[in-house]
Amino acid sequence: MRPQLPIERHTMAVLVDNEAGVLARVIGLFSGRGYNIESLTVAEVNHAEGLSRITVVTRGTPPVIEQIKAQLERLIPVHKVSDLTVEGPAVERELALVKVAATGDPRVESLRLADAFRARVLDTTTDSFTFEITGSSEKIDAFVELMKPLGLVDVSRTGVVAIKRGAGAM
Amino acid sequence: MPPEAQGNMMSGAEMIIRALKEQGVDTIFGYPGGAVLPIYDALFKQNHIRHILVRQEGGAVHAAEGYARSTGKPGVVLVTSGPGATNAVTGLVDALMDSIPIICITGQVPTHLIGSDAFQEADTVGITRPATKHNYLVKNVADVGRVMHEAFYVATNGRPGPVVIDMPKDIQVETGPYTGSPKTKHRSYLPQVKGDINAIRQAVELIASAKRPVFYTGGGVINSGPNASQLLREFVRMTGFPITTTLMGLGSYPASDPQWLGMLGMHGTYEANLAMHDCDVMINIGARFDDRITGRLNAFSPDSRKIHVDIDRSSINKNVHVDVAIVGDAGHVLEDMIKVWKAGVHRPDKQALADWWKQIDQWRGKDCLKYEPSTDVIMPQYALQRLHALTRHLKPYITTEVGQHQMWAAQFIGFDEPNHWMTSGGLGTMGYGLPAAVGVQIAHPNALVIDVAGEASTMMNIQEFSTAVQHDAPIKVFILNNEYMGMVRQWQQISYEGRYSHSYSDSLPDFVKLAEAMHGVGLRCTKPDEVDGVIEEMMAIKRPVIVDCQVAKLENCFPMVPSGAAHNEILLNAKDAGLERADDLALV
Numbered sequence: 001m002r003p004q005l006p007i008e009r010h011t012m013a014v015l016v017d018n019e020a021g022v023l024a025r026v027i028g029l030f031s032g033r034g035y036n037i038e039s040l041t042v043a044e045v046n047h048a049e050g051l052s053r054i055t056v057v058t059r060g061t062p063p064v065i066e067q068i069k070a071q072l073e074r075l076i077p078v079h080k081v082s083d084l085t086v087e088g089p090a091v092e093r094e095l096a097l098v099k100v101a102a103t104g105d106p107r108v109e110s111l112r113l114a115d116a117f118r119a120r121v122l123d124t125t126t127d128s129f130t131f132e133i134t135g136s137s138e139k140i141d142a143f144v145e146l147m148k149p150l151g152l153v154d155v156s157r158t159g160v161v162a163i164k165r166g167a168g169a170m
Numbered sequence: 171m172p173p174e175a176q177g178n179m180m181s182g183a184e185m186i187i188r189a190l191k192e193q194g195v196d197t198i199f200g201y202p203g204g205a206v207l208p209i210y211d212a213l214f215k216q217n218h219i220r221h222i223l224v225r226q227e228g229g230a231v232h233a234a235e236g237y238a239r240s241t242g243k244p245g246v247v248l249v250t251s252g253p254g255a256t257n258a259v260t261g262l263v264d265a266l267m268d269s270i271p272i273i274c275i276t277g278q279v280p281t282h283l284i285g286s287d288a289f290q291e292a293d294t295v296g297i298t299r300p301a302t303k304h305n306y307l308v309k310n311v312a313d314v315g316r317v318m319h320e321a322f323y324v325a326t327n328g329r330p331g332p333v334v335i336d337m338p339k340d341i342q343v344e345t346g347p348y349t350g351s352p353k354t355k356h357r358s359y360l361p362q363v364k365g366d367i368n369a370i371r372q373a374v375e376l377i378a379s380a381k382r383p384v385f386y387t388g389g390g391v392i393n394s395g396p397n398a399s400q401l402l403r404e405f406v407r408m409t410g411f412p413i414t415t416t417l418m419g420l421g422s423y424p425a426s427d428p429q430w431l432g433m434l435g436m437h438g439t440y441e442a443n444l445a446m447h448d449c450d451v452m453i454n455i456g457a458r459f460d461d462r463i464t465g466r467l468n469a470f471s472p473d474s475r476k477i478h479v480d481i482d483r484s485s486i487n488k489n490v491h492v493d494v495a496i497v498g499d500a501g502h503v504l505e506d507m508i509k510v511w512k513a514g515v516h517r518p519d520k521q522a523l524a525d526w527w528k529q530i531d532q533w534r535g536k537d538c539l540k541y542e543p544s545t546d547v548i549m550p551q552y553a554l555q556r557l558h559a560l561t562r563h564l565k566p567y568i569t570t571e572v573g574q575h576q577m578w579a580a581q582f583i584g585f586d587e588p589n590h591w592m593t594s595g596g597l598g599t600m601g602y603g604l605p606a607a608v609g610v611q612i613a614h615p616n617a618l619v620i621d622v623a624g625e626a627s628t629m630m631n632i633q634e635f636s637t638a639v640q641h642d643a644p645i646k647v648f649i650l651n652n653e654y655m656g657m658v659r660q661w662q663q664i665s666y667e668g669r670y671s672h673s674y675s676d677s678l679p680d681f682v683k684l685a686e687a688m689h690g691v692g693l694r695c696t697k698p699d700e701v702d703g704v705i706e707e708m709m710a711i712k713r714p715v716i717v718d719c720q721v722a723k724l725e726n727c728f729p730m731v732p733s734g735a736a737h738n739e740i741l742l743n744a745k746d747a748g749l750e751r752a753d754d755l756a757l758v
Contacts, residue, residue: 017358020307021295032300063487070484076304076324079358 005061009038010085011092011162012069013170017077018044018052025075026054035068036060039094039137039159051079055161082170084162092162096140101128102151110150117143128153178348182311182341183212185348186275189318191218192352195246197237197612198222199230203250204290205277208342210248222612222641225633227254229605231261231332232631235270236609239592240567242395244271244325245609251277252290255297255336260599262301265332267596268418269393271325272332273318274302280340281309294336303331304359308338311346319354328361329482330393361481365498370506373453373477373494377507378516380451382526383411386434386463389418389595390456390481391500392588398501399423399588402455405508409518412530414442416457417580418595425584431530432539435463436731437577440538440740441530443729446471447737448529455479456500459489460596469736479503538729538742539581548698550575550650550721554582554622557648560705565590566618567610571603571627574656574727579622601630604647608634611643618646618709625651626675628716632684638714639689646708647716649681652723660726664747685716694718 016022023042030037038057045053058068065083072081084090098119100110103126110129114121119133133143137160144155164170180188186209190198199222202210213221224230227249234245249258255276265272276298279288295307304324306317314337321333377383385406391398399422406413406429413423414434423430432439434446446452452474457463459478464470470490478485478492479500486495496503510516541551554575568583569592570576576593585591592610594602607621628649638645658673682692691711695704701719708715726749730741741747 020309021299021305024296025299028300063491067484067488070486070488074482074484076356076359 005063007059007061008065008085009057009059010065010083011055011057011090011160012072013082013084013162014054014056014072015079015170016052016054016075017079018050019077022052022077023054025077026056026072029071029075030058033067033071035064041159041161055159057160080170082164084164087164089165090162091165092136092160093134094137094140094158094160095132095134096144096155096157097122098131098133098144098147098152099128099154100131100147100151101153103127106150110147113143113146113150119143179345180348181208181212181343181345182308182314182337183208183343185311185314186318186337186342187212187216187219188348189315189350190246193319193322194243195219198246198248199224199233199237199609200248201227201230201250201254203254203277205251205279205339206248206254206275206337206342208339209275209277209337221248222608222637224605224637226631227257228261228601229608229631229634229637231258231265231272231274232599232602232605233609233612233634233637234272235261235265235268235602236569236592236606237613238270238272238609240589240610241613242589244273244322247272247274249274249276250290251279251294252292254290255292255294259297259301260597262298262332262334264594264597264599264602266301266303268594269330269389270332271330273321273325274332274334276334276336277342278307278336278338281338282340284338294334298334301332302334305334305336307336308341311341311344312349314341314346315348316350316354319350319352320356322352323355324359328359362497363481363499363502365479365496365503365506367506369494369496370503371510373496374507374510374514374516376451376475376477376494377409377453377511378514378518380411381519381522382448382450383409383453383518384431384445384449384451385411385413385453385455386416386446386457387413387419387422387455388416388457390479391419391422394456394499394501396588398499398504401501401504401508405504405511408508408511410523411453411518412445412527414438414445416460416463416595417593419457420580420591421585421588424586426586433580435460436465436733437581437727437729438731439581440536440729440742441533443731443737443740444533445530449474452476454492455504456481458485461489464490465731465739466734466736471737536742541725544722545698547722548695548701548719550578550652550725551582552698553650553701553719553721554578556701557620557622557705558583560702561618561620561709564618564709566620567592567607567614569593569603569606569610569619569621571621571623571630572598572600573624573627573658574652574660575622575624575650577657577727578650583622600627604628604631604645605634605637607645607647608638608641608643611638611645612641615643619643620646620648623647623649624656625649625653625678625681626655628681629675629678635685635688635690635714635716643714644712645714647714648708649716649718650721651678651681651718652721652725653678654723657727659724663726663749664732681716681718685714690714690716692716692718694720696720
């Protein structure tokens with residue numbers, strides 16, 4: 001039997017034509033072939049040329065990761081795929097909005113922790129805060145975890161965006 | 171609007187016809203309906219493009235597949251919205267799996283009704299997204315021309331495949347400027363056709379160092395065009411190596427050539443499968459290590475170094491890890507391989523090759539396709555041997571349905587030329603062969619076109635026999651009638667202790683009367699000594715024919731590499747499979 005291959009986490013940047021259905025193609029590829037999506041973000045990055053950039057974080061064995069890249073490249077509206085984990089180093093960031101409903105000590109504590117995490121207060125009422133936090137996914141996980149006992153009521157996360165370090169483009 | 175565009179103003183439907191003409195399309199296969207009436211009206215007003223009216227949209231796609239595979243040109247389909255499009259889906263997936271270039275234009279409800287669950291509305295681009303290489307929903311009449319041309323580019327370049335263009339009815343009616351030309355490409359889809367020369371050098375070096383080599387080639391060689399088949403022949407003869415081809419690759423190398431080992435895989439020959447298992451260098455050109463080829467993956471050709479030439483990057487290392495990967499078109503890569511071979515000092519190890527051939531000849535000595543002949547019942551293998559012997563001088567085009575008869579046809583009908591064998595390989599679509607034969611016959615009106623069929627598959631698209639009659643397509647449907655879904659029954663016999671759950675073809679029609687009722691000709695043979703006469707009669711009739719060739723009911727197809735077994739665990743006969751000989755003489 002083949003030795004058990006390790007599961008790796010890879011971040012891929014996919015440059016696509018910004019046309020109807022392109023996101024469905026990418027998502028359909030992952031679901032149809034049984035690949036895993038940990039996070040996916042998409043937005044137009046070049047309006048003049050009509051290009052969008054999808055950042056997808058996935059997990060799989062090295063052969064599966066190789067397949068995912070090849071399958072993405074095969075989609076007709078895909079211009080380029082960069083496996084940032086392989087081609088790295090790259091920086092990754094995620095943004096989250098975190099709402100805590102609390103009064104008294106927990107409310108004060110949530111604000112102190114937010115300060116420590118360099119989260120910003122985006123909205124406030126007398127019995128709630130909405131924080132904006134940016135960082136690695138792990139940092140956001142940690143912040144959300146700390147807010148739970150303090151009255152966490154809602155979280156909205158963007159998913160990961162990533163870009164290569166240094167002067168080079170994808 | 172620029173002045174040059176003004177002279178190019180026309181309706182969306184007219185743009186479709188113009189683009190088809192510019193692409194050199196002479197024939198389309200289709201079925202009208204509410205959402206394509208403007209296109210049918212434009213079709214009515216011209217004489218360049220012939221429309222073949224089918225009986226069900228699924229038949230249109232299979233006919234277009236047959237047309238495409240026998241000509242090397244893309245097949246074009248026109249169907250209506252909703253059920254028209256959904257009926258086409260099986261054919262689209264079939265074309266996707268077997269890499270056949272198809273342009274399928276589907277009607278759609280008017281743009282203002284999309285999403286309202288309108289009459290005959292279906293989310294065609296949603297449904298066909300994973301069923302096609304690419305698809306389009308055209309929402310602006312000014313895009314029609316460009317999208318049409320781009321669709322042809324996408325369908326025919328790189329690994330070929332089906333492309334759907336969903337055309338809302340209002341876009342067909344609206345007037346706008348015609349854009350695009352046959353030179354239109356896709357801005358991001360630019361597949362690599364030339365292989366990396368360093369990888370090719372490395373491959374040639376490996377080929378020259380081989381002691382037990384085998385070429386394993388597939389449909390990619392045929393898709394590359396007739397030139398690739400010529401180059402393959404040249405290279406294989408230059409090396410003196412044995413070659414086996416997949417089901418999809420039959421005809422790319424002549425079956426009558428002594429270097430050919432026959433087809434490989436689940437029902438491939440003993441010598442081909444054992445050569446694959448024992449080889450030290452495998453040269454895969456245009457095949458994709460399908461599970462019906464490899465058998466159990468961890469036992470697949472354990473000691474070989476592997477070269478893989480494929481135009482589709484994603485086929486490399488998908489199922490089997492290879493040592494030298496070359497992404498490129500089979501024809502281009504073969505051309506470069508031959509150049510490098512000729513320029514270099516590479517010469518194969520003659521002694522090792524002689525020993526390898528000695529081993530192969532020993533395997534060949536098993537005569538793995540032999541079967542027990544009968545003078546009372548028609549053995550299906552015998553019928554196909556006779557069909558091949560009596561028709562081969564006419565270089566017939568053979569299509570098949572799916573099942574035992576398909577495998578027997580692959581084993582017993584030898585193909586010396588590419589583009590003469592049309593079968594549903596990847597998807598395994600029962601009902602493919604009859605409409606495919608119609609498509610082939612339309613493209614080659616004077617050729618002999620035979621659908622080697624089973625009775626169960628025939629019933630899946632029997633309505634297309636009417637299409638053949640209407641369009642004077644004198645196809646021959648040669649049914650090996652054993653009254654069973656034979657392959658299902660065979661698996662039930664081998665793996666389910668003979669519990670023949672729903673695999674008997676009950677309540678069959680009288681195929682002779684059926685042919686006559688549909689204004690064709692029906693013939694029947696029930697004894698071995700009637701076979702030749704019926705085949706000759708069939709060949710002489712210039713009209714569509716159904717032959718009801720009633721064969722041994724319980725014959726099994728061997729050799730067989732059972733699902734999940736290794737190549738060297740191949741079963742040669744019923745005894746190997748742990749069965750008594752399937753002796754059904756008493757049952758006839």
